[in-house]
Amino acid sequence: MNKLAKSLANYVPLTPVTFIKRASVVYSNRTSIIYGRTSFTWRQTYERCCRLSYSLRSLNLYRNDVVSVLAPNIPALYEMHFAVPMAGAVLNAINTRLDAKNIAAILRHSEAKVFFVDYEYVPQASVALRLLMVGSKGQHRMPLVVEIDDINKPKGVSLGKLEYEQLINDGNPEYSGEKLEDEWDAIALNYTSGTTSEPKGVVYSHRGAFLSTMSLIQGWEMGTEAVFLWSLPMFHCNGWTFTWGVAARGGTNVCIRNTTAEEIYKSISTHNVTHMCCAPVVFNILLEAKAHERRRIISNVNILTGGAPPAAALLEKMEDLGFHITHAYGLTEATGPALVCEWQSKWNQLPRDQQMRLKARQGVSILTLADVDVKNKKTMESVPHDGKTMGEIVLRGSSIMKGYLKDEKETAKAFQKGWFLTGDVGVIHPDGYIEIKDRSKDVIVSGGENISSVELEAILLKHPVILEAAVVAMPHPRWGESPCAFVVLRKTGSTTETEILAYCMKYMSKFMVPKKVEFVEVLPKTETGKVLKKELREVAKTLKIYNKPRKTIDLEMNV
Numbered sequence: 001m002n003k004l005a006k007s008l009a010n011y012v013p014l015t016p017v018t019f020i021k022r023a024s025v026v027y028s029n030r031t032s033i034i035y036g037r038t039s040f041t042w043r044q045t046y047e048r049c050c051r052l053s054y055s056l057r058s059l060n061l062y063r064n065d066v067v068s069v070l071a072p073n074i075p076a077l078y079e080m081h082f083a084v085p086m087a088g089a090v091l092n093a094i095n096t097r098l099d100a101k102n103i104a105a106i107l108r109h110s111e112a113k114v115f116f117v118d119y120e121y122v123p124q125a126s127v128a129l130r131l132l133m134v135g136s137k138g139q140h141r142m143p144l145v146v147e148i149d150d151i152n153k154p155k156g157v158s159l160g161k162l163e164y165e166q167l168i169n170d171g172n173p174e175y176s177g178e179k180l181e182d183e184w185d186a187i188a189l190n191y192t193s194g195t196t197s198e199p200k201g202v203v204y205s206h207r208g209a210f211l212s213t214m215s216l217i218q219g220w221e222m223g224t225e226a227v228f229l230w231s232l233p234m235f236h237c238n239g240w241t242f243t244w245g246v247a248a249r250g251g252t253n254v255c256i257r258n259t260t261a262e263e264i265y266k267s268i269s270t271h272n273v274t275h276m277c278c279a280p281v282v283f284n285i286l287l288e289a290k291a292h293e294r295r296r297i298i299s300n301v302n303i304l305t306g307g308a309p310p311a312a313a314l315l316e317k318m319e320d321l322g323f324h325i326t327h328a329y330g331l332t333e334a335t336g337p338a339l340v341c342e343w344q345s346k347w348n349q350l351p352r353d354q355q356m357r358l359k360a361r362q363g364v365s366i367l368t369l370a371d372v373d374v375k376n377k378k379t380m381e382s383v384p385h386d387g388k389t390m391g392e393i394v395l396r397g398s399s400i401m402k403g404y405l406k407d408e409k410e411t412a413k414a415f416q417k418g419w420f421l422t423g424d425v426g427v428i429h430p431d432g433y434i435e436i437k438d439r440s441k442d443v444i445v446s447g448g449e450n451i452s453s454v455e456l457e458a459i460l461l462k463h464p465v466i467l468e469a470a471v472v473a474m475p476h477p478r479w480g481e482s483p484c485a486f487v488v489l490r491k492t493g494s495t496t497e498t499e500i501l502a503y504c505m506k507y508m509s510k511f512m513v514p515k516k517v518e519f520v521e522v523l524p525k526t527e528t529g530k531v532l533k534k535e536l537r538e539v540a541k542t543l544k545i546y547n548k549p550r551k552t553i554d555l556e557m558n559v
């Protein structure tokens with residue numbers, strides 16, 4: 001057996017780049033991309049990728065060179081997911097909501113060789129490039145800048161001389177890309193959201209990206225001819241790998257610039273969208289849409305949601321609108337989703353609220369993860385499958401990142417004893433499904449008891465007047481820490497702190513009841529819609545513990 005050797009015929013490095021070449025043959029005349037008045041077939045998309053890749057090589061790009069891009073969900077960003085790795089380079093899609101300072105920090109840290117900028121983002125990019133130049137004191141080689149003009153209505157470039165469509169025109173359609181020697185080579189560089197610490201540069205391998213893509217199209221049961229609406233930014237973990245996944249399935253990418261309720265509803269009804277991904281924050285956008293922005297959902301729209309905990313009550317409201325929701329959990333380091341709440345048909349018989357509670361759990365590992373567990377971080381012992389004992393969620397498998405770029409210390413901290421530590425705290429239920437309870441930095445330790453902020457938020461969100469809620473620790477003279485709830489109301493002034501606390505007393509164990517409810521207009525959020533709890537903790541430190549009327553609520557009882 002051992003004498004049977006690997007050869008070019010039976011051992012080919014795994015890479016999602018192969019999906020586009022196959023799509024150009026198998027789905028050649030099928031629509032690959034729709035963006036306003038522009039549309040392409042898979043044959044055309046492949047040809048454009050070959051041309052762009054050729055032009056990139058002509059710009060003296062080499063293996064492992066980083067190509068950064070600042071663009072919304074437009075065809076160019078989609079094409080770059082193939083063209084950049086075809087040229088042997090590494091794609092770095094930058095979060096478009098970042099300010100110039102953060103964009104400059106990413107360009108500097110990644111040592112980007114080429115920087116593609118969508119026309120709408122020229123102002124931020126110009127400032128970022130100036131900051132990069134000033135900050136580098138002549139030591140940093142400035143990236144070559146390529147502007148992406150409006151493909152539907154070209155206006156001409158203002159940032160430098162190179163333009164995207166010109167690179168496509170100048171390219172060679174016969175060029176099929178550099179040969180990938182090693183599937184461990186880097187394909188993408190994505191920076192974390194920076195919710196809990198400074199953003200880190202996460203590096204994906206071709207192999208990891210391939211396997212994650214396969215897992216997710218399987219886990220979500222995405223068939224061929226899917227019509228995929230780009231409601232999730234492609235810069236977020238490469239669109240949770242669906243940039244590559246839609247090509248694998250020969251689906252149609254519906255690109256939109258802005259994720260407004262109107263744009264989403266319009267695209268769904270115009271193009272008969274079948275699939276879309278989004279963070280739960282988009283649910284509120286869709287649910288709160290004005291009457292003239294809404295359209296009735298007549299097609300079967302499957303939504304994959306994740307990135308933050310979706311409360312059961314929110315899932316129920318979305319399903320009532322006609323969407324079919326699958327819940328996934330993941331992180332940048334895991335190439336997007338790592339767990340999917342795989343639905344079991346026997347659950348269809350259960351009452352609706354119970355179904356939604358099951359769906360709000362984060363689920364089981366995606367197919368190509370080798371293992372997942374919840375462990376006591378000190379002993380690294382697995383927690384019992386009792387749905388109660390909390391521990392750190394740990395993952396192992398080929399879809400986990402290669403590591404953090406230029407950060408050996410953080411990489412070593414993230415990988416311990418053969419596991420990737422997620423920094424999330426969860427439980428395992430008797431049926432093996434994992435439920436996240438908190439980020440470890442957000443757990444509230446009150447009088448020695450661990451309180452899950454996520455659990456309290458889910459209860460608060462069931463209250464009809466509450467639109468959004470975030471619970472963080474506030475200092476407490478007796479208990480060390482206590483929960484403090486920040487609440488956004490649907491209608492300002494529609495309730496009082498006393499009423500909300502009375503509601504909490506009814507539905508929470510006493511020691512969990514917040515010691516303060518603060519009404520706010522908006523919650524501070526990251527660019528990706530995650531609540532910035534570190535900011536709220538600072539505010540909570542300045543607030544006074546609620547102490548009246550004592551007859552209604554005995555908040556000093558911590559048992």
Ligand SMILES: Nc1ncnc2c1ncn2[C@@H]1O[C@H](COP(=O)(O)OP(=O)(O)OP(=O)(O)O)[C@@H](O)[C@H]1O
Pocket residue numbers: 192193194195196197198199200305306307308309310327328329330331332333362422423424436438439528530
């Ligand atoms: N379905 C989900 N339910 C609850 N939380 C989720 C879910 N999916 C993702 N998350 C949260 O999002 C985190 C991953 O987010 P991401 O990789 O975008 O960056 P970040 O962790 O917010 O940034 P940083 O690591 O810089 O603080 C997970 O660790 C988890 O806390």
